[in-house]
Amino acid sequence: MSVEARERPSDAVNAPRSKPRKRGRETNGTLSQQRRKLLIPFVGPALTFYVVLFIIPTGAAVWISLHNWAGSGPMTWTGLSNYTALFQDELFKKSLWNTLLLLVVVGVVMFVLSFAMTLVLRDMAGRKIARSIIFFPHLINALVYGVLAGFLFNPGGLVNTLLKPFGVTEPPQWLAQDNLFPLIMLTLTFMTTGYYTTILMAGVDRIPPYYYEDCAMAGANAWQRLRYVILPLTWDVFGVCAVLWTISSVKIFEIVWIFGGSSGSGIPPTQTWTAAVYTYATAFSGESLPAYGAATASAIISLALVTVLVVLIRRVMRRDVIEF
Amino acid sequence: MSSRSARSRTTIAAVAALALSMGVAACSSSADGGQGDGKSLTYWSMWKVGEPQQKVIAAAITDFEKQTGIKVNAQWQGRSNLQKLVPALNTNAVPDLVDGPYIKAYPALVATNQALGLKAAYATDVDGKPASSFVPEKYLKTINIKLPDGQPWMLPYQIQSDAIWFNGAEHPELKANPPKTWDEFVTDLDKVKAKGAEAPIAADGDVAGYNAAWISTLVVRNGGPGSLMKIAEDKTGQAWKAPEALDAAKKVEQLVKGGYFINGYSASKFPLQQQQWAVNKAAFMFNGSWLPTESSTYSAKGFDYQSFPFPTTGTHDSMRVDFSGFMVPKKASNAEAAQKFAAFFLGKKYQDMYGTEAKGIPVRDDAAASPQLAGVQAAIKSATSYHQQNDGVAFPGYNEKVFWPASDKLFLGKMSAQQFVDAMATDQAAYWKAQGK
Numbered sequence: 001m002s003v004e005a006r007e008r009p010s011d012a013v014n015a016p017r018s019k020p021r022k023r024g025r026e027t028n029g030t031l032s033q034q035r036r037k038l039l040i041p042f043v044g045p046a047l048t049f050y051v052v053l054f055i056i057p058t059g060a061a062v063w064i065s066l067h068n069w070a071g072s073g074p075m076t077w078t079g080l081s082n083y084t085a086l087f088q089d090e091l092f093k094k095s096l097w098n099t100l101l102l103l104v105v106v107g108v109v110m111f112v113l114s115f116a117m118t119l120v121l122r123d124m125a126g127r128k129i130a131r132s133i134i135f136f137p138h139l140i141n142a143l144v145y146g147v148l149a150g151f152l153f154n155p156g157g158l159v160n161t162l163l164k165p166f167g168v169t170e171p172p173q174w175l176a177q178d179n180l181f182p183l184i185m186l187t188l189t190f191m192t193t194g195y196y197t198t199i200l201m202a203g204v205d206r207i208p209p210y211y212y213e214d215c216a217m218a219g220a221n222a223w224q225r226l227r228y229v230i231l232p233l234t235w236d237v238f239g240v241c242a243v244l245w246t247i248s249s250v251k252i253f254e255i256v257w258i259f260g261g262s263s264g265s266g267i268p269p270t271q272t273w274t275a276a277v278y279t280y281a282t283a284f285s286g287e288s289l290p291a292y293g294a295a296t297a298s299a300i301i302s303l304a305l306v307t308v309l310v311v312l313i314r315r316v317m318r319r320d321v322i323e324f
Numbered sequence: 325m326s327s328r329s330a331r332s333r334t335t336i337a338a339v340a341a342l343a344l345s346m347g348v349a350a351c352s353s354s355a356d357g358g359q360g361d362g363k364s365l366t367y368w369s370m371w372k373v374g375e376p377q378q379k380v381i382a383a384a385i386t387d388f389e390k391q392t393g394i395k396v397n398a399q400w401q402g403r404s405n406l407q408k409l410v411p412a413l414n415t416n417a418v419p420d421l422v423d424g425p426y427i428k429a430y431p432a433l434v435a436t437n438q439a440l441g442l443k444a445a446y447a448t449d450v451d452g453k454p455a456s457s458f459v460p461e462k463y464l465k466t467i468n469i470k471l472p473d474g475q476p477w478m479l480p481y482q483i484q485s486d487a488i489w490f491n492g493a494e495h496p497e498l499k500a501n502p503p504k505t506w507d508e509f510v511t512d513l514d515k516v517k518a519k520g521a522e523a524p525i526a527a528d529g530d531v532a533g534y535n536a537a538w539i540s541t542l543v544v545r546n547g548g549p550g551s552l553m554k555i556a557e558d559k560t561g562q563a564w565k566a567p568e569a570l571d572a573a574k575k576v577e578q579l580v581k582g583g584y585f586i587n588g589y590s591a592s593k594f595p596l597q598q599q600q601w602a603v604n605k606a607a608f609m610f611n612g613s614w615l616p617t618e619s620s621t622y623s624a625k626g627f628d629y630q631s632f633p634f635p636t637t638g639t640h641d642s643m644r645v646d647f648s649g650f651m652v653p654k655k656a657s658n659a660e661a662a663q664k665f666a667a668f669f670l671g672k673k674y675q676d677m678y679g680t681e682a683k684g685i686p687v688r689d690d691a692a693a694s695p696q697l698a699g700v701q702a703a704i705k706s707a708t709s710y711h712q713q714n715d716g717v718a719f720p721g722y723n724e725k726v727f728w729p730a731s732d733k734l735f736l737g738k739m740s741a742q743q744f745v746d747a748m749a750t751d752q753a754a755y756w757k758a759q760g761k
Binding site for chain 1: 407410411413414427428431432435436437438530531532533534587588590591592593594596714718719720721722723724725728729732736738754757758759760
């Protein structure tokens with residue numbers, strides 16, 4: 001968005017003002033001709049890689065999803081039946097629902113927390129250190145959380161041991177199958193909040209101090225400062241974060257895999273499956289015939305979901321970029 | 325406008341075409357291709373460097389290379405070797421020899437029609453006899469490792485089985501007189517429970533496969549080898565309502581309701597309960613023949629690994645036999661050399677080492693056993709019929725999406741026996757419908 005905004009002035013300079021412009025960049029200037037010549041050498045390599053690494057595999061995945069295939073050997077054409085079967089499969093719907101829960105519930109909680117922390121950290125002493133500490137959970141491999149969960153929440157684990165002196169003799173069954181998913185949501189919030197706080201803070205730090213000085217002189221309170229200065233000036237950063245979170249949340253896999261299935265030695269209970277876990281278990285469970293067709297169909301549905309959500313988010317969050 | 329966009333469209337199309345051809349070229353150039361010279365073979369192993377099994381196979385490779393002059397390029401990939409094999413089978417860069425358990429090998433190689441018949445390996449002379457003589461015929465009656473043309477597709481070198489394990493040092497009375505029937509077993513559970521010093525049974529309830537082993541073994545006890553397979557194949561799902569299935573579910577329910585399982589088994593992380601068992605917090609554990617090796621590092625001092633076969637509920641007393649062995653993909657370029665090595669590994673020397681050093685159960689019943697597995701090995705030798713893990717059921721996604729979720733609920737006390745068979749009947753019918761059957 002901001003790139004376009006910056007391009008426009010140069011276009012405007014090249015284009016004679018009197019002529020009505022048909023399209024933004026269609027001008028007769030030599031500069032744009034030069035630009036066009038540079039299109040192939042500049043865009044070509046990137047486009048090549050993109051096509052080879054993303055477009056072709058995606059096309060292949062669509063093709064596979066229309067077949068029954070065990071990964072090698074004969075493929076049988078089944079048309080759209082993999083897709084219809086998926087939408088009749090309660091487990092797939094449940095997995096997709098779990099993905100949406102992660103996206104929305106964890107997303108909202110995490111953004112509220114991140115934003116709150118950003119505001120607190122903005123004028124806190126030692127904020128650089130605080131920022132590193134908050135970021136730290138994001139650096140830790142999900143495997144560690146999986147192992148730690150056992151250490152903390154096993155029947156004789158740390159949490160229950162700590163609860164004992166308080167008279168809790170019958171603590172909740174933390175790791176029971178039905179409690180795993182909330183625990184995963186909690187862990188995810190813990191893991192990602194620091195990451196988005198860091199990005200948001202970078203956005204907030206960019207705001208020149210004279211706006212705050214203005215606020216102070218105008219007698220604005222903290223809420224007004226937030227509403228009229230901080231929010232509008234960090235809105236594009238928010239938009240980017242929302243898109244990033246949407247994309248990464250639809251792919252959440254390893255934390256579920258490790259948290260549930262006995263730290264990776266089994267398969268997690270279906271109550272915790274996300275669409276990504278469903279895809280993996282369908283293709284690579286290892287203990288039953290691989291169903292690559294159904295697995296790729298599920299992956300394609302996830303891709304469609306991300307695309308729709310990202311487009312929607314970009315629409316909802318569209319504002320004029322404020323240059324400052 | 326049109327000329328500009330047309331030109332850029334051509335550009336994009338050209339780049340895309342270039343990319344496409346590069347992609348195709350990349351796919352085909354990775355192929356090794358052609359017929360091998362028979363002087364070397366590539367082996368993708370299920371073992372990793374440093375594992376005791378790997379050391380035994382590596383020792384056999386050294387001897388094999390010396391005796392035959394055939395070079396073995398071993399890649400110690402670990403348990404995901406067969407998962408990696410599946411995509412590799414679409415290229416020409418295929419290993420000549422792979423190994424793994426039946427339950428993983430069948431989906432990867434046989435169901436996809438990529439396994440070579442191993443007639444030559446079975447006919448190879450090992451210690452003066454054909455290799456086929458070391459894979460007893462009695463196993464093959466219920467364990468089908470044959471291709472439609474009658475040739476076996478696997479040359480097994482080890483057996484995995486299961487048993488109910490206990491510490492002989494703590495329970496000499498069980499060592500002298502192990503329970504044989506379900507009722508005797510429950511009596512022993514009651515005795516342990518009455519004493520109160522330890523829980524009767526330990527179980528890691530977060531491992532779905534372990535949980536399902538109870539119900540699937542009970543079904544096989546009630547109906548004989550192949551009975552669970554028959555039930556699972558039923559397109560209507562109604563087979564679950566048969567008395568043998570309902571009774572099996574009721575027996576699991578009996579254990580759950582009777583409070584025989586260790587406290588917290590339904591909300592813990594593997595291997596916590598296995599560890600509890602190994603330090604005498606529970607008397608029994610139903611687990612695979614790998615349990616002694618897996619728990620030896622943390623078991624209590626003086627722990628004496630003893631076991632007895634899963635109790636009978638009637639006349640069926642089959643033993644679980646899961647083969648792990650060598651397979652050769654059809655596309656292998658050095659199939660002959662690969663089969664030679666597969667047979668070579670059945671030599672008494674290596675089979676003995678496999679029993680004593682790798683602490684596995686060698687497929688040859690004249691091979692040495694480790695003391696911990698002697699009980700299981702003797703039970704396999706004296707048994708007359710055999711069944712496989714899960715009774716060999718491996719339909720796409722069936723275990724993960726239908727059977728395990730329901731058996732978890734039964735085993736963890738979230739469903740009664742009746743609810744379990746009803747759920748299986750409904751879910752299985754839906755499963756087969758979704759499979760288009």
